[in-house]
Amino acid sequence: MQTFTMQVFRGQGRQGDFREYKVIADEGMVVLDVIHRIQATQAPDLACRWNCKAGKCGSCSAEVNGKPRLMCMTRMDTFPPGETISVAPIRTFPLIRDLVTDVSYNYVKAKQVPPLRLKPPDPDGKYRMMQEDVDRPQEFHKCIECFLCQDVCHVIRDHEELKPAFSGPRFFIKAAGLDMHPLDTQDRTEWIRSQGGIGLCNITKCCTEVCPEHIHITDNGIIPMKERMADNFDPVVWLLRKFRGGRKEPA
Amino acid sequence: MIERLGRILGNQRGQIVTGQVATVRPPIATPHLRKDAWWALPVTVVIVLGSFIVYSTWAALQNAYYWAPPYLSPFYSPCLSAKCLHVTFGYGLPDLSLPIIGILSPAFLILWGPGLFRLTCYYYRKAYYRSFWLAPPACAVRDVKKGYTGETRFPLIVQNFHRYTWYVAVIFIVLLTWDAILAFRFPAPGGGVKFGIGVGTIVMWINVILLAGYTFSCHSCRHVCGGHVDVFSRAKARYGVWHFFTRLNERHPVFAWLSLFSVGLTDLYIRLVAMGIIRDLRIL
Ligand code: SF4
Ligand code: SF4
Ligand code: FES
Ligand code: FES
Numbered sequence: 001m002q003t004f005t006m007q008v009f010r011g012q013g014r015q016g017d018f019r020e021y022k023v024i025a026d027e028g029m030v031v032l033d034v035i036h037r038i039q040a041t042q043a044p045d046l047a048c049r050w051n052c053k054a055g056k057c058g059s060c061s062a063e064v065n066g067k068p069r070l071m072c073m074t075r076m077d078t079f080p081p082g083e084t085i086s087v088a089p090i091r092t093f094p095l096i097r098d099l100v101t102d103v104s105y106n107y108v109k110a111k112q113v114p115p116l117r118l119k120p121p122d123p124d125g126k127y128r129m130m131q132e133d134v135d136r137p138q139e140f141h142k143c144i145e146c147f148l149c150q151d152v153c154h155v156i157r158d159h160e161e162l163k164p165a166f167s168g169p170r171f172f173i174k175a176a177g178l179d180m181h182p183l184d185t186q187d188r189t190e191w192i193r194s195q196g197g198i199g200l201c202n203i204t205k206c207c208t209e210v211c212p213e214h215i216h217i218t219d220n221g222i223i224p225m226k227e228r229m230a231d232n233f234d235p236v237v238w239l240l241r242k243f244r245g246g247r248k249e250p251a
Numbered sequence: 252m253i254e255r256l257g258r259i260l261g262n263q264r265g266q267i268v269t270g271q272v273a274t275v276r277p278p279i280a281t282p283h284l285r286k287d288a289w290w291a292l293p294v295t296v297v298i299v300l301g302s303f304i305v306y307s308t309w310a311a312l313q314n315a316y317y318w319a320p321p322y323l324s325p326f327y328s329p330c331l332s333a334k335c336l337h338v339t340f341g342y343g344l345p346d347l348s349l350p351i352i353g354i355l356s357p358a359f360l361i362l363w364g365p366g367l368f369r370l371t372c373y374y375y376r377k378a379y380y381r382s383f384w385l386a387p388p389a390c391a392v393r394d395v396k397k398g399y400t401g402e403t404r405f406p407l408i409v410q411n412f413h414r415y416t417w418y419v420a421v422i423f424i425v426l427l428t429w430d431a432i433l434a435f436r437f438p439a440p441g442g443g444v445k446f447g448i449g450v451g452t453i454v455m456w457i458n459v460i461l462l463a464g465y466t467f468s469c470h471s472c473r474h475v476c477g478g479h480v481d482v483f484s485r486a487k488a489r490y491g492v493w494h495f496f497t498r499l500n501e502r503h504p505v506f507a508w509l510s511l512f513s514v515g516l517t518d519l520y521i522r523l524v525a526m527g528i529i530r531d532l533r534i535l
Contacts, residue, residue, distance in 0.1 A: 009277060016278050066284030066391055086284050094273035102273040130484035154387040155401065158394040160276075182482040199408065200401035202380045203373055206390035219470070219500065223373055227474035230411050237479070248481075 001026055004076065006034060007086040008046065012097045018086060019043075025076040031087060032060050032071035035099070047098035055212055058146030062099050063088040068148040068210045090151035105156075106147050109167045112195060113174050114251035117185045133182035139220060140177035142213040143170065149207035149217060155200045166197040169207035173221035179228065187248040189229045198225060282393035289389035293382035299508075300379065303515055307362070310518050314356030317518070319525035320438050322451040324518040325458060329426045331357045365514075368420040371413040373470045374507045417471040424463050431455045437533075448535040451520060458510075458517040465506040468499035 002025050007018040021038045032050055039046045051057035053072045060071040065079075065086055079085055093101040121127050149169040150156070156163050167175075175196060179188045192198045203226075207217045215221070231237045231247075241247065283289075310317075310326055317324035369375050380386055385395035402410050434455045437447040466472070477493025480486045499506075523529045 009279065011278065013273075014275050014278055063284060063391065065286050068391060086286075088279060088284060089277045091277045091279055094271075094275055095277040096273045101277070102271055104271040132483040132490055135483075152390050154394050155399065157391070158387065159399045162399065180481060182484070184481070197403075199403035200399075202376065202384075202386065202401050202407075204377050204380050204387060206387065209390050218377075223470045224474060224478055226411065227414070227471060227478065230414050230471075231479060233411070234414055 002076070002081045004034065004079065004082070005084040006038065007084060008035070008038065008043075008099070009086075009088045010043075010046070010098050011095065013095065016095065016098075018088075020084075027077075029076045030072050031062075031064055031069075031074040031076065031085070034076060035071060035087065047096070047100045049100050056144055058144035061090050061146045061148050061151065063090060063151075068152045070146060070148070070212050073212055090147065092151045092153075092157040093147075103147050103150075105163060106145070106150055106168070106170065109171050110174070112167065113171050113178070114186050114188055114191055116178055116181060116183075119183050119185050127183055129182045136180045136220065137177035139215055140173040142215055143173065144213060145170065146212060148210045148212065152206045152210045153201075154204070154206065155197075162197070162200060166200050167192075167195070169201070169217045169222065172196065172198060172201070172225060173215060173217055176221040176225050179225065185248050186251040188251050189225070189232060191251045192225055193229055198222065198229070283389075283391055285389070285392060289392055293385075293388050296378050296382035299511075300382070303511055306515055307518075310522065311356055311358035311362055313522075314358070316522045316525040317358075319451065319521050319531065321434050321436050321444075322449075322455060322521045322524065322531075323430050323433070324521045325427055325430070325455075325462075325514050326358045326362060326518050327356075328361065328430050331360050364416070364419045365423055368413075368416040368466075369507075369511075371410050371416055372507065373413065374504050376410060413469075414471040414475065417466070417469050417475075420466045420469075424459070424466050427455075427459045427462060431459045446535075447533060450532045450534065451524060453534075454517050454520050458513040461506060461510040461513045464499065464502070465510040467496065468501075468503040468506050470500060470503070472496055473500045 004023055004025055006021045006023050008021060010016060010019045021042050023034050023037055025034055025037075030053075032048075032053060035046065035048050039048075048060070048062075048071070050060040050072060052059070055070050055073040058070070061068065062071050063069070063086075064071065064074050066088075068090060071087070087099065089095060089099045089101045090103075091101075093103050093105060096102050118127070147170060153168055155166050156168060172192065175188045175192050178184055178186070188196075201222055203218055203222060205218045207222075208215070208219070211217055307326065310324075317327040323330075381388060386399060387394050400407075402408055431452070434452040435446055435448065436444040437449070439445040473493065473496040476496055477483075477486070477489040477491075480489050480493070483490040483493070520529075524531045
């Protein structure tokens with residue numbers, strides 16, 4: 001058992017500040033447990049979001065000691081005993097109360113990604129895919145929509161005015177997964193450039209660093225999409241496409 | 252207000268945010284709340300990358316001591332001028348000691364190739380955008396500059412042409428491999444050449460292997476050689492190639508640093524041998 005000093009953000013609207021709570025953490029506890037203990041013993045009105053406590057629902061995103069993390073996957077024994085630990089809401093999004101923010105931005109952006117448009121099925125009416133065809137999209141399907149990548153991305157975190165122009169890493173991998181889908185017929189390169197705003201991403205990889213599902217957002221999603229975009233300007237590719245036939249239809 | 256923001260946030264097809272309940276970010280004044288030594292990495296990158304740039308520029312300006320038979324410094328390969336100290340490629344070449352600017356050495360005619368390759372490399376971009384541009388200096392640490400346009404405008408939009416520099420870089424791997432093969436041919440005492448292996452030979456081979464590792468772990472390489480395929484089961488060969496390059500690609504940052512050190516140290520080694528400061532040990 002260790003006593004920790006927790007500095008938890010409390011507030012609503014434009015008002016708010018960090019408040020200090022001394023909490024005893026039992027062995028094996030995670031930050032979310034400690035937040036619950038504060039709720040149970042000292043601040044019954046402390047607002048936080050959570051569902052699974054297993055790192056799978058993506059609800060408990062917060063910033064622990066300034067790093068975007070899932071509270072339920074951050075063990076207390078990773079901090080030196082007696083340390084002061086700050087817990088803040090994910091600050092790229094508007095505050096609802098305490099640790100709860102409004103992540104609607106992400107739902108708007110989700111709707112804009114051009115959806116899957118299937119090819120016609122095989123002559124027997126069935127669709128077939130091989131494992132090697134779906135390996136790449138499958139990695140992106142691990143996403144739990146915690147939006148930690150969206151929170152940490154400096155493009156919108158530090159430049160609020162860019163929100164309308166930028167989809168963010170979560171939706172770049174969504175688009176990448178669809179673009180690499182073996183049954184899809186839409187080319188999302190022009191979309192991701194002009195609507196998704198992928199050019200604003202300077203591949204500094206913070207999204208990859210914080211992803212609790214360890215998705216290689218930058219290396220396997222964003223960079224391949226930037227390369228697919230570059231295909232449109234590459235004379236070698238242009239020549240090859242003349243012979244082999246073009247790519248898919250622009251979305 | 253909420254509705255207006257919704258319209259701004261909404262896409263160009265006219266959807267608006269439904270159910271948005273808050274508009275103002277958490278009022279946290281500090282630019283970041285990190286407690287770890289987040290500044291250590293950018294500082295290290297500035298020191299290491301900065302030192303390399305200073306050293307390579309100095310070495311390129313020297314226009315001397317780059318040839319210690321049979322070793323040729325990678326900064327001066329291929330030989331482009333009749334005045335080159337080494338003659339392998341030197342026959343029939345124009346005299347490029349460049350009267351325009353007296354100081355210009357052939358190294359500057361060469362270094363733009365590998366230089367642009369590294370400058371536009373996805374990994375180095377990450378490194379210098381963080382360390383030199385401070386956008387962002389570290390994750391969840393606020394960008395130093397206010398306005399930001401990323402890679403959407405000139406000049407940074409040109410980064411998207413990294414592919415072309417990769418094509419050039421592959422040629423350099425061929426040239427440097429050739430140099431490393433020639434590094435087995437030592438001048439014989441009575442004239443002619445004799446097979447041999449010196450420490451320099453090994454240094455040059457390590458360098459070319461690391462440079463090849465860097466070049467072939469490149470993201471553009473991974474894309475060109477297979478990543479562009481959508482249905483891998485219908486392009487089995489390209490799938491195999493892509494798989495191989497993907498495994499290399501995972502080590503791209505390591506190759507980026509190791510090959511940076513190796514290319515600098517190879518030049519330094521040959522330079523010191525050529526200056527007579529150290530003696531090259533013959534192994535065979
Ligand atoms: S790599 Fe791009 S998308 Fe990911 S956090 Fe950095 S700027 Fe944002
Ligand atoms: S990509 Fe990773 S960090 Fe981003 S929302 Fe999905 S799980 Fe979270
Ligand atoms: S509570 Fe579900 S991810 Fe943390
Ligand atoms: S050389 Fe680094 S990505 Fe191409």
